[in-house]
Amino acid sequence: MKILIIEDESALSKSIAAYLAAENYTCELAPDKKTALDKIETFDYDCILLDISLPDGNGLQVLEALKANHKTDGVIIISARDSIDDRIQGLQLGADDYLTKPFHLSELSARIAAVIRRRRFAGNNVLEAEGLLLDPQARTVKVRQTPVDLTKKEYDLLLYLLTNRNRVVSKQAIAEHLSGDGEGLFDNYDFIYAHMKNLKKKLLQAGWTDRVKAIYGMGYKMEVP
Numbered sequence: 001m002k003i004l005i006i007e008d009e010s011a012l013s014k015s016i017a018a019y020l021a022a023e024n025y026t027c028e029l030a031p032d033k034k035t036a037l038d039k040i041e042t043f044d045y046d047c048i049l050l051d052i053s054l055p056d057g058n059g060l061q062v063l064e065a066l067k068a069n070h071k072t073d074g075v076i077i078i079s080a081r082d083s084i085d086d087r088i089q090g091l092q093l094g095a096d097d098y099l100t101k102p103f104h105l106s107e108l109s110a111r112i113a114a115v116i117r118r119r120r121f122a123g124n125n126v127l128e129a130e131g132l133l134l135d136p137q138a139r140t141v142k143v144r145q146t147p148v149d150l151t152k153k154e155y156d157l158l159l160y161l162l163t164n165r166n167r168v169v170s171k172q173a174i175a176e177h178l179s180g181d182g183e184g185l186f187d188n189y190d191f192i193y194a195h196m197k198n199l200k201k202k203l204l205q206a207g208w209t210d211r212v213k214a215i216y217g218m219g220y221k222m223e224v225p
Contacts, residue, residue: 001046001116001136001159002177003027006036006062007078008055016049019105020112024139033057037065040073043176046120047074047112052081052090063093074115078103113137120163127162129224132208134162143206153178154199157192161212161222170219196220 003025007013010031017027028043030036033054040048040062048066052059059077066073076097077090087098096115099108116136117125127134133142139155141148150158160169160177171189178195200210211223 001025002043003112004030004036004039004043004045004048004073006030006033006048006054006059007051008032008053009051016105016108020109023109025112031055033059033061036062040066040071041069044071044173045073046116047076049108049112050075050077050095052077052079052086060090060093063090063095067094072119074112074119076108076111076115078108127159129162129165129222130209130211132162132203134159143203143208146206148202148206150199150202151195153195154202157195157199158203161220165222165224168215168218168221172219174219 001024003020005013005016005027007016007029008031013029013031017029020027028039028045030039033056036050036054036059048062050059050062059079063075066075075095076099077095078099078101079086080101082100090098096118097111099111113136125135125137127136131144134140136159141150141155141158156178157174160174171192174192175189178192196212200212204210213221213223215221
């Protein structure tokens with residue numbers, strides 16, 4: 001799961017990133033509005049942590065940009081402002097939650113998980129696809145109660161395909177998701193082919209019908225009812 005932390009307090013953003021990394025999230029940092037706008041225009045995130053007091057503008061303008069571009073990234077506002085007007089304005093612009101500073105990182109992590117569950121998993125704790133069961137919290141995968149042992153990259157690839165089921169995802173998007181560095185530049189996609197081949201082999205061995213199709217010239221698509 002990919003998180004964007006839009007926060008100008010360096011110590012706080014690094015502390016959040018370190019905590020979430022230990023929870024198996026991939027984090028990117030944006031210390032100002034300009035950097036944040038560049039990132040949300042280029043990449044998609046599972047959840048965005050947004051401070052509304054930024055050195056070069058109001059963070060709510062980032063929310064407005066997300067809405068204008070029809071982006072579906074989850075958003076949690078993290079702010080020292082605690083007025084009801086700020087809360088209402090942020091929620092009306094599309095934020096999923098509002099957390100007032102200071103806060104416990106464990107609570108932040110729980111709220112992020114709740115937002116992702118609502119946004120990506122339709123409120124479900126476990127993703128299911130024709131007998132394939134993936135538990136994002138426990139990070140386990142089963143095929144009709146048979147455990148499937150996946151590497152971290154294979155698990156991340158499967159989760160990405162499941163959350164984008166019945167949609168074509170490009171090799172570029174998959175590469176950015178798996179690398180987690182947000183650079184967007186890759187010499188080739190051989191590492192995707194290798195992870196995809198190993199993932200499909202393990203799922204087939206566990207008894208799952210292969211539903212991941214290569215779409216020529218575009219990418220991959222997991223086709224499930």
